[in-house]
Amino acid sequence: MSTAIHFKYEIVRTFRNRIFYAVTLALPLVLFYAIATGQRSATQDGVSFPLYFMTAMAVYGAMFAAVSPGARLARDRSGGWTRQQRITPLRARTDIAAKVVTAYLIALPSVVLVFLAGVSLGVRLDATQWLELGGLLLAGLTPFIALGIVLGYLLSVDALTPAIGGVVVLFALVGGVYGFQLAHSGPLFDVMKAIPSYWLVQAGKTAFGGGGWPAQGWIVIAAWTAVLVGAAALAYRRSAARG
Amino acid sequence: MVDNNAPAGGIVLSRLSKSYGQVRAVRSIDLTIAPGETVALLGPNGAGKTTTIDMILGLTHPDAGTVSVFGRPPAAAVRAGWVGGMLQTGSLLEHLKVRELVTLMASYYPHPLPVADVMRLTGADEFAGQLTTKLSGGQAQRVRFASALVGNPDLLVLDEPTAGIDVAGRHEFWQAMRAVAGQGKTVLFATHYLEEADAYADRIVLIAHGQIIADGPATEIKARAGSRMIRATLPGIDLAALGALPGVVSADRHGDAVLLSCSDADTALRALLGSFPAARDIEVRGGSLEEAFLELTADEETADAVNVHATAGAVAAGGPR
Numbered sequence: 104m105s106t107a108i109h110f111k112y113e114i115v116r117t118f119r120n121r122i123f124y125a126v127t128l129a130l131p132l133v134l135f136y137a138i139a140t141g142q143r144s145a146t147q148d149g150v151s152f153p154l155y156f157m158t159a160m161a162v163y164g165a166m167f168a169a170v171s172p173g174a175r176l177a178r179d180r181s182g183g184w185t186r187q188q189r190i191t192p193l194r195a196r197t198d199i200a201a202k203v204v205t206a207y208l209i210a211l212p213s214v215v216l217v218f219l220a221g222v223s224l225g226v227r228l229d230a231t232q233w234l235e236l237g238g239l240l241l242a243g244l245t246p247f248i249a250l251g252i253v254l255g256y257l258l259s260v261d262a263l264t265p266a267i268g269g270v271v272v273l274f275a276l277v278g279g280v281y282g283f284q285l286a287h288s289g290p291l292f293d294v295m296k297a298i299p300s301y302w303l304v305q306a307g308k309t310a311f312g313g314g315g316w317p318a319q320g321w322i323v324i325a326a327w328t329a330v331l332v333g334a335a336a337l338a339y340r341r342s343a344a345r346g
Numbered sequence: 347m348v349d350n351n352a353p354a355g356g357i358v359l360s361r362l363s364k365s366y367g368q369v370r371a372v373r374s375i376d377l378t379i380a381p382g383e384t385v386a387l388l389g390p391n392g393a394g395k396t397t398t399i400d401m402i403l404g405l406t407h408p409d410a411g412t413v414s415v416f417g418r419p420p421a422a423a424v425r426a427g428w429v430g431g432m433l434q435t436g437s438l439l440e441h442l443k444v445r446e447l448v449t450l451m452a453s454y455y456p457h458p459l460p461v462a463d464v465m466r467l468t469g470a471d472e473f474a475g476q477l478t479t480k481l482s483g484g485q486a487q488r489v490r491f492a493s494a495l496v497g498n499p500d501l502l503v504l505d506e507p508t509a510g511i512d513v514a515g516r517h518e519f520w521q522a523m524r525a526v527a528g529q530g531k532t533v534l535f536a537t538h539y540l541e542e543a544d545a546y547a548d549r550i551v552l553i554a555h556g557q558i559i560a561d562g563p564a565t566e567i568k569a570r571a572g573s574r575m576i577r578a579t580l581p582g583i584d585l586a587a588l589g590a591l592p593g594v595v596s597a598d599r600h601g602d603a604v605l606l607s608c609s610d611a612d613t614a615l616r617a618l619l620g621s622f623p624a625a626r627d628i629e630v631r632g633g634s635l636e637e638a639f640l641e642l643t644a645d646e647e648t649a650d651a652v653n654v655h656a657t658a659g660a661v662a663a664g665g666p667r
Contacts, residue, residue, distance in 0.1 A: 108453035119441040183436025
């Protein structure tokens with residue numbers, strides 16, 4: 104029994120879905136150049152606009168990458184393959200672990216490409232800053248991977264596509280991914296600070312400040328991850344009970 | 347047994363029941379399958395075959411009763427790699443080639459068969475490099491069979507394995523199946539083709555309306571078919587009393603009508619009239635298996651009666667050997 108083969112073919116499947124892969128990589132790049140090219144010398148929240156928006160688009164692309172295993176899960180489920188899989192010794196958690204790996208294999212090149220685009224518009228950071236920025240972004244994705252899996256177990260393929268798109272856009276909007284922040288103080292700001300995508304956007308600012316996330320950022324990401332992993336386990340049981 | 351762990355005890359279903367809303371899909375089924383047996387679950391669509399199979403595989407939880415697969419609950423037997431299954435519905439995993447999919451399935455099991463051998467046996471090697479989404483129905487069915495087989499399970503469960511395959515493909519499928527069953531595996535397959543059940547199973551379990559209505563070696567089922575049937579309108583009589591009449595093998599009820607399967611119809615008819623003078627609308631007929639099947643599985647009270655008859659017609663078209 105080898106889980107390595109399951110991981111291998113889950114990765115093969117991801118990269119064979121070429122159109123999906125290309126769109127996921129291209130969308131944040133296109134948005135970045137379309138919006139940031141004309142505002143190279145502008146500033147936003149005290150940092151240069153290209154840097155701010157580069158982080159935002161890296162977050163945006165990475166969020167779509169993160170929820171993508173959920174879409175694959177829904178397709179496997181609706182096609183009936185999940186039932187076939189359940190009558191083999193493969194454990195559901197192995198399948199989910201493989202899907203988490205593929206999420207990062209899409210997110211990583213997506214983030215790197217957006218960084219390169221940032222460099223092409225004059226963003227300059229030193230090596231430790233790039234690593235810290237990239238590292239925080241990937242760490243901040245965990246709740247979104249879990250969210251995709253929850254939706255993948257609960258929704259049909261037809262319902263999933265708009266649901267995932269809507270959820271990502273909503274999180275992006277509230278988190279300030281699109282380049283503007285809904286509030287800078289007050290109750291709405293408190294809500295924003297409890298949303299994981301806010302901390303993904305903050306990763307950009309904290310990275311060049313050199314400080315990383317404050318404790319609140321790590322707590323928000325960890326709490327969302329814990330809750331959504333629990334929800335994914337419940338959603339799996341519900342899905343299995345329905346056959 | 348092929349598995350080193352040598353599971354024992356076969357498959358035991360005990361008072362197994364499952365309802366979906368108002369529909370009682372499976373009604374208190376008792377069934378024991380010995381290791382190495384090849385058993386056909388024969389019945390029309392909607393008889394409860396798939397629900398029964400899903401409970402054996404652990405995909406569906408019974409409302410009541412138990413399933414034991416080689417002495418373990420289904421989920422544990424599945425985890426141990428003792429079970430391989432071919433489900434009736436479901437597409438194959440996307441974005442993989444046929445050989446990759448069979449390799450993937452093999453990787454889940456502790457003692458798989460060589461992928462190349464299984465590909466050859468099932469004929470899937472002819473399109474090994476094709477993507478799973480670009481296969482014909484018959485090809486996909488062969489891949490499903492290869493996927494069920496490659497894990498080298500002790501129990502193979504096949505839900506209508508030849509559905510959607512042409513006649514030549516069916517023949518090839520059953521030849522491969524025979525080679526597998528010959529290796530001492532326990533095989534349970536569902537079908538609504540009498541011909542398949544008769545030709546390829548050691549034993550036929552006839553199922554209708556969620557109940558087992560006949561269970562025995564194929565020859566015995568056929569012998570039963572050679573007997574005569576008495577049908578009479580006789581409301582409110584205890585079936586056990588009817589079954590105990592001389593010459594009667596079994597008794598069944600459909601609404602106000604009773605159906606007596608007889609080893610000696612003359613004796614049975616005399617006894618029936620002597621003991622139950624209220625019996626009327628009496629018919630005696632020579633029962634072919636098709637006819638028995640039709641009688642036993644038809645139910646005028648259900649809304650899908652037309653469907654049941656249509657399926658029974660398909661069975662009749664299969665014909666006895």
